[in-house]
Amino acid sequence: MGNNDAINFYNKLSKKIINPLELRNKSKDTSVLDVAFISNYADKNKTLLDIGSGTGLLVNHLYDKFKKIIAIENYIEFSKYIVPNKKIEIKNENLLTFDYIQEHFDIATAFGSMHYFDEKESIKIYTEVFKNLPKNGIFIIKNQMGVNEDVLITHSDELNSDYFAQYRFVEKEIKNLEKIGFTLLEKRDIYPSHYNRFTNTHFYALVLQKKIV
Numbered sequence: 001m002g003n004n005d006a007i008n009f010y011n012k013l014s015k016k017i018i019n020p021l022e023l024r025n026k027s028k029d030t031s032v033l034d035v036a037f038i039s040n041y042a043d044k045n046k047t048l049l050d051i052g053s054g055t056g057l058l059v060n061h062l063y064d065k066f067k068k069i070i071a072i073e074n075y076i077e078f079s080k081y082i083v084p085n086k087k088i089e090i091k092n093e094n095l096l097t098f099d100y101i102q103e104h105f106d107i108a109t110a111f112g113s114m115h116y117f118d119e120k121e122s123i124k125i126y127t128e129v130f131k132n133l134p135k136n137g138i139f140i141i142k143n144q145m146g147v148n149e150d151v152l153i154t155h156s157d158e159l160n161s162d163y164f165a166q167y168r169f170v171e172k173e174i175k176n177l178e179k180i181g182f183t184l185l186e187k188r189d190i191y192p193s194h195y196n197r198f199t200n201t202h203f204y205a206l207v208l209q210k211k212i213v
Helices: 005-017 020-024 030-038 117-130 170-182
Strands: 045-052 066-072 088-091 108-113 138-146 151-156 161-167 183-189 201-209
Touching: 005 161, 030 108, 030 138, 045 117, 066 108, 117 138, 117 170, 138 161, 138 170, 170 201
Parallel strands: 045 066, 045 108, 066 088, 108 138
Antiparallel strands: 138 201, 151 161, 183 201
């Protein structure tokens, strides 16, 4: 995490968390839908790199679908909820400074984590993933994104806290990823309509591939 408000918010939460669902921050638990979506691309012969694994709401239900999962999570207090399993390797490191080149992975996922980074920071992470994915490797990003423009949140009345979230305009996010070299395979309106509580943002899943001619 690069933004100070996001860092401060999660520093505080990490010190008091007692339930893995607290990372949902008042939002509905979408993990069943997310796991089902990722499972469409699962392969027991491939390694998954999960970016921002949090309390393991996804990887705890995916480890039997992959050869191995590398779970990157900045906070050890969150990753303690990840089920101990020989197929899951936990890396407690910052996503911005993580050395992606040291890992071998075939598929990467970033579910509900990229809005805590600004556009420049996100492009840095996306670029690192692209460089280290194999040819035809898949990258799936699911995030709340702006419907018509970027939506910046610096305070949450619902959480009664200073906060940082940059819900980037979905079409701009796609263009940024294509500039890096990704090919968009699918833009999925991933949830039933009642999961989208706000008119200016929407949950999308972007499925991208590293195609090299």
